[in-house]
Amino acid sequence: NAGVTQTPKFQVLKTGQSMTLQCAQDMNHNSMYWYRQDPGMGLRLIYYSASEGTTDKGEVPNGYNVSRLNKREFSLRLESAAPSQTSVYFCASSEGYGVNPGYEQYFGPGTRLTVT
């Protein structure tokens, strides 16, 4: 039982390049989330998926797209990376549906992304 896994762990991009961050969970959770955490700051929700086949915007969705490929996998895509997207990206999952924090979220180890 690996919990929540993320790939890659580290990535360096040049401005304008694209990439996809992968996330998978093996806990049969309904909801999955993508957060970003800037240095010295808290986590901000980018997108979430309350169930397979649905996605919704969080607090900071601009510049990102997501895909809930199946119940296990939720990917985050940067179509044209910008230096402002330099951050640590965390994926999380929970048993509940949507944004109600009534269910514990399980977080992955994070992807450290630098855009030059």
Added chain:
Amino acid sequence: LAKTTQPISMDSYEGQEVNITCSHNNIATNDYITWYQQFPSQGPRFIIQGYKTKVTNEVASLFIPADRKSSTLSLPRVSLSDTAVYYCLVGDSGTDKLIFGTGTRLQVFP
């Protein structure tokens, strides 16, 4: 967008009780308050969750007043391994989104 506020940092010594408060004026009516702990280079980890009054588990207590506009995480008898950043998480009734607090960096000294 509602703002969730915590003290930036706190210092303590081993064996002391630590209380960290989070203010969340615009919490959603039906939403819970959850606290997470984060160590460097790791994702946050669940500590405790509550809706109202007091909740206690094996590692912490959570106090929530009747108006639910704030909450206090209480860590009894902290140890060096409790040095971490602590975040509160609530819903936002204005935007129906999840809002993490700004985080409190707790430093425990021997």
